[in-house]
Amino acid sequence: MSAYSISALEILRNPALTLKWYVVPMLLIVMYIYNKEISAKNWNVVLGGAALWGMDLFNEIWNSIVFHATGFAPVWGTPMGIGDTALLILIGYNIEISFMFAMMGVVVCLTLPKDPKMKILGINNRVFMAVIYTTLAVIIECFLNYAGLLTWEYPWWSRSVPYLIWLIGYLPFFTMAFVVHDMKKMKNKLITLGIIFGVDIIALVVFGLMGWM
Numbered sequence: 001m002s003a004y005s006i007s008a009l010e011i012l013r014n015p016a017l018t019l020k021w022y023v024v025p026m027l028l029i030v031m032y033i034y035n036k037e038i039s040a041k042n043w044n045v046v047l048g049g050a051a052l053w054g055m056d057l058f059n060e061i062w063n064s065i066v067f068h069a070t071g072f073a074p075v076w077g078t079p080m081g082i083g084d085t086a087l088l089i090l091i092g093y094n095i096e097i098s099f100m101f102a103m104m105g106v107v108v109c110l111t112l113p114k115d116p117k118m119k120i121l122g123i124n125n126r127v128f129m130a131v132i133y134t135t136l137a138v139i140i141e142c143f144l145n146y147a148g149l150l151t152w153e154y155p156w157w158s159r160s161v162p163y164l165i166w167l168i169g170y171l172p173f174f175t176m177a178f179v180v181h182d183m184k185k186m187k188n189k190l191i192t193l194g195i196i197f198g199v200d201i202i203a204l205v206v207f208g209l210m211g212w213m
Contacts, residue, residue, distance in 0.1 A: 002072055004151045008079035011088050020086035026099050033106055047189045048181030049105030054196035055173045056101040060093035061203045061213075067091045068212040073153040090213060101173075108133055108174060109181050116182050126182070130174040137170045138162055 011018050037046045067074035074092045078085055085094035113125050120128040142159045144150040152158050157165060176196070183189045207213050 002153055004077050004079045004153065005067065005073045005091070007081060008074075008077050008088060008091050011080045011085070012091065013088065015087055018084075018086055018088065023086045023095055026096070030099050030102050033103055037106060043186065043189070044181045045106055045109040047193060048109040048177040049102070049107075050193055051180040051196060052105030052108070052173045052177035053098075053102045054193065054200055055176050056097075057093075057200045058196070058203070059169065060090050060097075061200065061207070063092045064090045064213050065207060068207075073151075075152070075154060075157050077151040077153070078149075079151060105173075105177050109177055112178065112181060126178045130171060130178060133174045134166055134170040138166045141165060141169070 034046060034049070037049075063074045063076060067077075076092045078088060078092055078094045078097070085096060087095040089095060089098060108129070112129065116124075116126055118125045141150065142162060142165075145152055145159060155161065176192075180189050180192050183192070204213065
């Protein structure tokens with residue numbers, strides 16, 4: 001087991017050791033953002049944002065499974081002393097990351113053009129923006145890794161080989177957020193969200209009971 005993994009396990013779901021006051025205002029900011037959009041009945045943005053958050057949670061779950069299966073390290077980690085967190089929820093998933101993705105989904109959906117068929121540089125705007133946001137997110141994540149706030153311990157998931165980070169780490173998030181945002185029927189939006197969060201919850205319960213989380 002890597003030294004970073006051992007460090008992360010020391011603070012995993014240990015609020016008595018890590019909890020900070022700033023979590024409270026961060027939670028209020030997330031609540032304000034969603035409440036503002038809900039009050040405006042901007043359901044496309046609210047549900048698209050929730051879809052992105054749920055997709056990230058799925059990635060965080062399989063990251064924990066990788067750690068348990070290998071016994072060495074998660075694909076990405078946020079251990080003690082490396083980008084100190086107020087709460088480490090899963091081996092590579094802290095409360096700050098959770099809040100960030102909850103807000104990110106709303107932000108990116110708010111920037112979508114009203115016409116889903118409009119083209120930017122000859123490319124469908126949804127595809128264009130998914131590619132742009134994915135690329136920006138990977139650049140930022142590479143910088144976080146370079147700065148020592150995020151650990152990567154496998155050669156196939158690194159700054160020198162960012163392709164999987166781009167393809168698996170972020171592109172599905174923005175794609176699903178935009179798909180849910182653009183769905184015509186509320187029923188379809190809710191069914192899709194139900195599937196995303198249903199899978200997340202089942203995985204957390206099953207693998208949690210197995211001690212894999």
